[in-house]
Amino acid sequence: MKKEELNSKLEVFICNHKRDNQDDCFHKGGKELTDNLKKWSREKFGQEVKIFRSGCIGKCEEGIAALCYPSKEFLVNLTKMDEEEMKRYIEEQNQRFMKES
Numbered sequence: 001m002k003k004e005e006l007n008s009k010l011e012v013f014i015c016n017h018k019r020d021n022q023d024d025c026f027h028k029g030g031k032e033l034t035d036n037l038k039k040w041s042r043e044k045f046g047q048e049v050k051i052f053r054s055g056c057i058g059k060c061e062e063g064i065a066a067l068c069y070p071s072k073e074f075l076v077n078l079t080k081m082d083e084e085e086m087k088r089y090i091e092e093q094n095q096r097f098m099k100e101s
């Protein structure tokens with residue numbers, strides 16, 4: 001095993017899990033939300049913020065769900081309409097953890 005340190009200060013994992021019955025974060029718009037935030041984040045923050053597409057994070061009833069580090073917060077009941085609110089959250093979190101590091 002080899003360990004590598006992340007060079008980002010903030011990571012957001014957005015569930016993109018797919019189920020056969022389509023009751024999942026992917027079909028609620030998780031992929032579109034992830035793709036849009038990844039593109040925005042890369043342009044705005046470069047390597048400081050990472051947006052990851054994730055598998056199920058155990059909040060299926062409340063999907064679209066996301067998990068954020070280092071705040072260790074779940075964001076739930078997200079919709080495609082929450083993109084601007086997510087951007088504000090990421091900006092706030094990035095400023096908070098920039099000050100602490």
Ligand code: FES
Nearest residue numbers: 015025056059060
């Ligand atoms: S399907 Fe998204 S949290 Fe389980």
